[in-house]
Amino acid sequence: MNIIVCIKQVPETTEVRINPETNTLMREGVKSIINPFDMYAIEEAIRLKERFGGKVTVVTMGPPQAESALREAISMGADEGYLVGDRAFAGSDTWATSYTLAGAIKKINQINVANNSLADSGKGHGIDLILCGKQASDGDTAQVGPGISTHLNIPQVTYVKKIEEVKEGMMRLERMLEEGYEIIETSLPALLTVVKEINEPRIPSLKGLMRAKSAKITALTQKELNLDPQQIGLCGSPTQVVKIFTPKPRAGGQILKGEIPDITKQLVDLIKDEVN
Amino acid sequence: MDYLLSDEQKMIKELAHKIAEEKIRPAAAKYDISEEYPWEVLKVMAESDMFGLFIPEEYGGCATSVFNLCLATEEFSRACGGIAVCYAASALGTFPIVLFGNDEQKKKYLPDLAKGKKVAAFAITEPEAGSDASGIKTVAKKEGNHYVLNGLKHFITNGGDAETYVVIAMTDKTKGARGASAFIVEKGTPGFTFGKKEDKFGIRASSTRELVFTDCKIPAENLLAKEGMGFIVTMRTFDMSRPGVAAQALGIAQGALELAVKYVHQRVQFGKAISSFQGIQWMLADMATEVEAARGLVYSTARMVDAGVKDVSKESAMAKMYASDVAMKVTVDALQLFGGYGYMKDYPIEKYVRDAKITQIYEGTNQVQRGIIALKLIKEMAK
Structure with missing residues (x-):
């Protein structure tokens, strides 16, 4: 099974500070980690590889320092890493990011086929599965995973809490709902986003860390990907951040006391006041 | 203070730190109370190659380094001295084989110990032989292709939970200290049983137990080094x-x-x-x-x-x-x-x-x- 895992490097603190002038994240002085939800995606990919064989490729889009996130994933057991980065991609919103990552995944597939390291399965991608965390802990949009599947025109299943069964070209999954879960069957290749209930990510091994230290990370820039300039970076991003602010805490409610007819009257009066 | 650690040493220290913070510290109180052997935590250490730090590469380890072992033990002990000693005691039980084992013995025992599939223990202490090791009463008598062990070891860390034991026994009592020999004894050997498990003041996650040898027959090839080198x-x-x-x-x-x-x-x-x-x-x-x-x-x-x-x-x-x-x-x-x-x-x-x-x-x-x-x-x- 050939699996791509899309990961994102995020600031470690949950208290992300926002630059009030540019409305962007202030990353200076904050340690970077792999988005915690992506750790479950990496772990699940490695477990599938251990069961069925194949290859796990990690991909991230970000600045050069995001390379350390790829190396960490390799130390856990992923086979190779691709760093998608270019000044032309700067300022991407979730639309442009998912478009770019979809382009990168197509490119990785071409590279794999060219290297003969993977036979093209004839399904257009040669890749059986793409895994993402359910969302990033900094942006919290949960849009990039589904966006990638849309750009690649493959099925998506979000909030996967368990892979129940894997068969030739098909998977049966448990998808988490607010109360309970639903069972979904999907054809492969597909894109899944996973929730933390799916597994417990492993601690890397020493040998894995040593391998990761010297592993080759392949850079993919706009030159290699040759994407539509209108759909990448800031100008390919329909989202415009007008303002970022912390919502005011909701004012406390009011508890009405007394006998039921009294309360009813008070309530009606309050509604009347509000309407007027 | 900066001890000018190499990149590899830093890596080992950081990895051990991560294991300590994520797996050992949260479990420390539980094992201190229950006195259960912390297999779950040792499994994580094993999967992270920590048991390879005291075993040569050709036998599945990451090269023997006392310094690396110390870095890992220090980090583990920061979170729980009891869980850390289960790990360190396996190193203690493994060193005699690393130092004195012949190639066959090393091939037979070290790969599983390096992967942490099995843990080891070292047994010298007896009720009347603590600091004074010359008081050892456990005997090993050669009979054909076997040695027959009789005696009692006590306060043995990892006792009962370890699979591989290095046991010091007297092969010639008349020679005093020069009459002691070291043997590899596997758990499950007939005549090798476990006695009292101690209820301890501290390091309660680790097991401390008696080893009892009653006409325990072990193959002669389990002798480490030579007779008298115990x-x-x-x-x-x-x-x-x-x-x-x-x-x-x-x-x-x-x-x-x-x-x-x-x-x-x-x-x-x-x-x-x-x-x-x-x-x-x-x-x-x-x-x-x-x-x-x-x-x-x-x-x-x-x-x-x-x-x-x-x-x-x-x-x-x-x-x-x-x-x-x-x-x-x-x-x-x-x-x-x-x-x-x-x-x-x-x-x-x-x-x-x-x-x-x-x-x-x-x-x-x-x-x-x-x-x-x-x-x-x-x-x-x-x-």
């Missing part, structure tokens, strides 16, 4: 393992110091954090300096062992004795800084005091260590 095997093993005990003590002291610094910074009395009081500050300064001095001794000794310096018995004794005395003092002071809360089991600090105490006792009491150091000084002077 004490040499033991001494060389302790030279390798003593820095590890020192590292355990160091880790316990470091862990207690960290908890104390954090606590006094949070604890408010008289309207201020108690860390702002000079009386508290002086205690912290002394504790931190002593821990750092212990670290200097431990790391230097471990590096000497790895460099192959022939006689490290004085330095090993100094490191073990000093680091464990520091651990005792620092943990008691740390508890003092926690005040009444420190005395309560709801807080983690009292466990550090209990875990520290054993490091002054086992692998040679600190009185014995002082004897070794003094004898060495006198010998050096007489040269």
Whole structure:
């Protein structure tokens, strides 16, 4: 099974500070980690590889320092890493990011086929599965995973809490709902986003860390990907951040006391006041 | 202090730190209460190749390095001295095979120990043979292609849970210390059973148990080195393992110091954090300096062992004795800084005091260590 895992490097603190002038994240002085939800995606990919064989490729889009996130994933057991980065991609919103990552995944597939390291399965991608965390802990949009599947025109299943069964070209999954879960069957290749209930990510091994230290990370820039300039970076991003602010805490409610007819009257009066 | 660790050493330290914080610390209190053997945690250490740190690469390890073993043991002990000793005791049981095993013995036992599939134990202590190893009563009698073991070992760390035991027994009582030999004994060998499991003051996650040998027949090829080399095997093993005990003590002291610094910074009395009081500050300064001095001794000794310096018995004794005395003092002071809360089991600090105490006792009491150091000084002077 050939699996791509899309990961994102995020600031470690949950208290992300926002630059009030540019409305962007202030990353200076904050340690970077792999988005915690992506750790479950990496772990699940490695477990599938251990069961069925194949290859796990990690991909991230970000600045050069995001390379350390790829190396960490390799130390856990992923086979190779691709760093998608270019000044032309700067300022991407979730639309442009998912478009770019979809382009990168197509490119990785071409590279794999060219290297003969993977036979093209004839399904257009040669890749059986793409895994993402359910969302990033900094942006919290949960849009990039589904966006990638849309750009690649493959099925998506979000909030996967368990892979129940894997068969030739098909998977049966448990998808988490607010109360309970639903069972979904999907054809492969597909894109899944996973929730933390799916597994417990492993601690890397020493040998894995040593391998990761010297592993080759392949850079993919706009030159290699040759994407539509209108759909990448800031100008390919329909989202415009007008303002970022912390919502005011909701004012406390009011508890009405007394006998039921009294309360009813008070309530009606309050509604009347509000309407007027 | 910067000990100028190599990239590989930093990697080992960071990985051990991660295991300690994510897997050991959250489980420490549970195992302290239940006295269960912490298999779950050891499995994580095993999957992270930590058991390979004391085994050569050709037998599935990551090269034997006492320094690396000390780095890992120190980090584990910061979080729990009991879980850490299960790990370190496996190193103690493995060293005799690494040092004296022939190729066949190494091939047979080391790969599983390197992967942590099995843990090891070293058995010399008997009810009447503690510091005085010449009192050993367990005998091994050669009969054809076998040795037959009879006797009792006690206070054996990892006893019952280990699969691979190195046992010291007398093959010729008339020769005294030169009549002892070392044997590899596998769990499950007929005639090899386990006796009383001890209920301990500290390091309660680790198992300490009696080994009972009743006409226990083991193949002659399980003899390590040669007949009569039992004490040499033991001494060389302790030279390798003593820095590890020192590292355990160091880790316990470091862990207690960290908890104390954090606590006094949070604890408010008289309207201020108690860390702002000079009386508290002086205690912290002394504790931190002593821990750092212990670290200097431990790391230097471990590096000497790895460099192959022939006689490290004085330095090993100094490191073990000093680091464990520091651990005792620092943990008691740390508890003092926690005040009444420190005395309560709801807080983690009292466990550090209990875990520290054993490091002054086992692998040679600190009185014995002082004897070794003094004898060495006198010998050096007489040269």
